Amino acid sequence: MQSKGEYLAAGANRHPFTADWDTSGLLAYGADRNVALWRPQSHDSRGVFSLLGGHTDTVNAVKFVPETQGLLLSGSVDKTLRIWSKDPSTEQYSCIQTLSEHQSSINCIAVSNRTSRIFASGSADATVKIWTLDEQNVATLKQTITVTPRFFPLALALSPLAGAPESYVLAVAGTKDIIQLYVLDSQHSPEFKLQATLAGHEGWIRSLEFTLEKSSPTSDLILSSASQDKYIRLWRIHQGKELPAAAASADPSMGAFMPGKSLSNKAHRFKAQDLDFSATFEALLLGHEDWIYSTKWRTDRDKLQLLSSSADNSLAIWEPDASTGVWITVTRLGEISAEKGSTTATGSTGGFWTGLWSPSGKTVISLGRTGSWRLWNNNLDQDRWVQGVGISGHTLPxxxxxxxxxxxxxxxxxxxxxxxxxxxxxxxxxxxxxxxxxxxxxxxxxxxxxxxxxxxxxxxxxxxxxxxxxxxxxxxxxxxxxxxxxxxxxxxxxxxxxxxxxxxxxxxxxxxxxxxxLPASNHNxxxxxxxxxxxxxxxxxxxxxxxxxxxxxxxxxxxxEKLYGHGYEISTLAASHDGSMVATACKASSIDHAVIRIFETKEWHEVKPPLMAHSLTVTRLRFSADDQLLLSVGRDRQWAVCQRVGEGKAEYKLLEQNLKGHSRMILDGAWAPGEGKVFATAGREKTVKIWARDEAGFTCRTTITEEHPVTAVDFMDAFMGDGKAYLAVGTEIGRLRIYAVDFKGDFSATEIEVAYSSTYPFPSKAITQLAWKPSKDGDGSEMELAIASEDSSLRIYSFDPPSVS
Structure with a gap:
């Protein structure tokens, strides 16, 4: 059976380095423990087209390596770095190496902005590790820098030194208010050494990025640093004995912006390849009202432009004024409202976590608190940024x-x-x-x-x-x-x-x-x-x-309407097919609370008394196709079937229950198509059981054994032409299988081989629920399956039904 991924939705992780945009137009971002791939500028408006799975915890940092045909690096809370390579023929990514040298969560990755085979990773183990890539893109650890004074690196930036291309400068910052510059002098040492400490910020530093001031390779380097003190600072790395003009003429009026603070213009000097270099403070950018999470230089440009994203719900584009050279905000995007709501100071994780330029610089996107991407395109005719369609998704299970x-x-x-x-x-x-x-x-x-x-x-x-x-x-x-x-x-x-x-x-x-x-608002x-x-x-x-x-x-x-009656958190509910009833249950550790309550939807009254069959939490409720029977399964390992009393009434009574339906808790159940003669139950003991009704009641006719606990099952609501019905089965590790159950014979279940078209077809955590789309014509010709998972992804697959032999 052929499958096609119709829809893949997954919200992005809240982290300033969770995303990167490649020159090919591909954007990769961390979504829970996966890496999601999306082309924001594709004409078909399709969202995420692939999820790369492999990490075992949240992905914090994603980075493309420039000029390597899309080589991708990802770092995670699981303490590993993964290197992903693209197959040129299929355009699909696979993991080619896992690096496990760090002792704690990886927060940031830096690659050089020009062709190089070197990258750095920063971790909560207070180290920065330097790696090199060989011709086969295999990484080798070259150096471990233990950060002193001890802090956790939250931001890294790496660049070749202008005028000394074989030497590199690495900027490191994080949970202190200083930036450390490490220099690799290729002529005298194979290792990075600390050469300067830049002071001035008054909060944790969240982002660092280098760019060349002009397009010539000998031009000065400019470093941007963004901090929780609400300011962006620019620093200049200049080659030559004499200091750059701005630093040489320290203007005392520069301190006037910030009462009581003077802007230090101390020059930090160092050498590389026998050339003299200096690092000096260049400019202070004021304008954001809350923590600043990221800064990004525009790469294809005739003038310097910097994009910043902040917890104040705005993106700002900065550039130096042509006549005075003072940095000003030329564009502000996002939500600018009088009603700000809570800020980071009150524990809200609001605002924009990261902002990115497209490779052409004509589009910017940002990641917000809800895991959704917003996108703006630059309309040159109207000289303004116009918001376009982004993508969104859940950020938790x-x-x-x-x-x-x-x-x-x-x-x-x-x-x-x-x-x-x-x-x-x-x-x-x-x-x-x-x-x-x-x-x-x-x-x-x-x-x-x-x-x-x-x-x-x-x-x-x-x-x-x-x-x-x-x-x-x-x-x-x-x-x-x-x-x-x-x-x-x-x-x-x-x-x-x-x-x-x-x-x-x-x-x-x-x-x-x-x-x-509008009426005036009253805050009280x-x-x-x-x-x-x-x-x-x-x-x-x-x-x-x-x-x-x-x-x-x-x-x-x-x-x-609100429906009351339960004593604890609601665990499951089901609406009848005709919409006239709702059955509900709550979390329970005793018979008194493990009741099933039924509400009729005309007057929204509860039908008394509630149904009593279970002693622990009911995990799933399902009405049969004709609403005559109600199936309930629970953590107490039993299932129960209740039957409707009288035509048109919302009253049910217990018909049958099996106290030992499974040997461990039952996590899901589903009715087969037809008149309530067959249902399936899913157990933690790694089995699916199919129960069919005969004179003696419901008896187990088939047991399907899986390798892992079964967390979700669902029957398609129509029979195929050969009298078979499709059953989808999902497990705790995210594996999906589809079985054809033979209703004309002995209810035997045959697994159907499915050819999946996408790179990584299965969720990376437990499947929480499966739902076949209702078939409009009752013939099952349109086969679509929705899959919900704990890895925060939502998927819809369509299947081509196999031809009836």
Missing amino acids: VMGIAWSKEGDYLLSTSSDQTTRLHARWKLDGLVSWHEMARPQIHGYDLNCIDSLGSSQFVSGADEKLLRVFSEPKAVANLLHKLCGFGGSHIDLMPDAANMPVLGLSNKAIQAVADDEE DRDAIDPASIVHKSTLNLSHPPLEDHLSRHTLWPEI
Whole structure:
């Protein structure tokens, strides 16, 4: 069976060095423990097309090695560096070497900005290691620098010295307010030696980068340093005995910017290849209002330009003024709002973590707090930067997924406290998947979700209640316009929703006309509306998938109901196929709390009494296709089937239970297509069991053995032409298998060989849930499978059904 990766979404890790953009147009970034590959400027708007797996912990640093046909370095919390090489024929990456010499998490990697076979890595073991690459791209450790005075390197920069190309300068900074310059004098020593310590910053230093002042190779080097003291400093490395003009004429008025502080202009002198060099302070860049995480020089340029990203939610582009030489901000991008919200000082990890130039310098992108990429293109005709479509994804384990009843869109919910809606964007014959709405932004980790028809869903979190949401007009119009579905009951919907400043419940609101006066905000009012969340009608009219600002502000769904009754965090829920009932369960360590509660959706009343069958947490609930039976499985190793009492009633009673369904906890269950005669259960003891109903009740007919604990199962909802049904099985290590179960015979399960088209088809952590897309014609001709994983990735694969023999 052939497979095709339709959609791959994974949010980026919050780290200033988590991404790099190659000259070929390929962008690589750390996504949990994987490295994601994306082409931001591709015409088809496709997002991530591959995830490279191999690291066993979060990826902190990613770097391309210049002029090596895309050689890629990645450093991780797992203490290793990996070298990835691209196969020229298939364009697919594979790991060719793993370096394990560091004793702690790797924070930063530096490569030289010109052709060289040398790179450096900095780690929380307070060392910097220097590596060289041979012709086969195999790395060898050349030197270990133990940083003294001891601090953890957070930023490195490496460059050949101007005028002495065989010698290198390495800048190291981190959890102290100093920058150390190490110099490799190729003529006199094979090792880097400390030659200067640059002082001036008053906080940890987060970013360092070298560039040549002019395009000639003998020009001075400029080093940018960005710090948590909210300032950027520029330093000049000059070749020659005489000092550069700026340093020689130390201007006392320079200190006037900062009361009580004078800007030191001490010259630090050193030698390399018998040439004299000096390092001096060049300029102080003021303008950001919070910590600065990264600085990046534009490489293809006729003039110096620096891009900085800060926790104040802005990107700034700096260049020296043509007449005075003073550095000024020429462009500011991002969110500039009066209502700042919490800053880094209060523990918020807000703002932009990194900013990158495209190879051409015509595009900049930045990574925000939510793991999403924002993108701006430089429109030369209008002389301004215009925001384009970026990509987004969850940043923590994806715990629940659910297709809408018609299969038009997919909902996902995660420990990152968001619920997201994903759908296909159809434009000029091209089809690409995007996040189209963010219906819920919550204060608790979200655990489970299910769809209640085409325009409602219910979700459960680490709180004791469930919340029901209804689609607003803004999202319905957007999906109708961009994706070509829905739009039937738009008139009855509220315009949009927002969240009160101190609340968790999304409130329905009406959009305001663009020229309408807004009410004054009162900070003491608990239900006060955040002015930033008031929606204008024009902002809801989009011709492309919503950008990150829109997703987080204008695509919330109003909450229409809360369902109470449970005593602990919600563990699982299921909505009936006709949308008339919701079954729920919570985390439990006793029979009293391990009950299943059923709510009818007309009046939202609980149907009493609750169902009692389990003694520990119920891990999954599933209604049969005709809603007559309800399957529950739990950590107490048993499964139970409840039967509906009477036609049209929302009442169930226990039909059968198996106290020893598996020898260890049961983590998932799924009904086969048909009238509730067959279901599968997934156990921690590495088996899937298929149970079929006969006169004696449900008996185990087939046991499928896997190599690892089985964490997720799902049956496709239609039979194939040969009377077989497809069962998808996911395991704790992220492995996916598809079996054909023979319903005409003895329920034997045959594994189907699947040819995966992408580089790394499986998640790198446990699969949390599998969901086949509902088949519209009931014939299973459209086979799409959504996969949620603990590695924060969400995948959708399509399969070509094998021909019936």
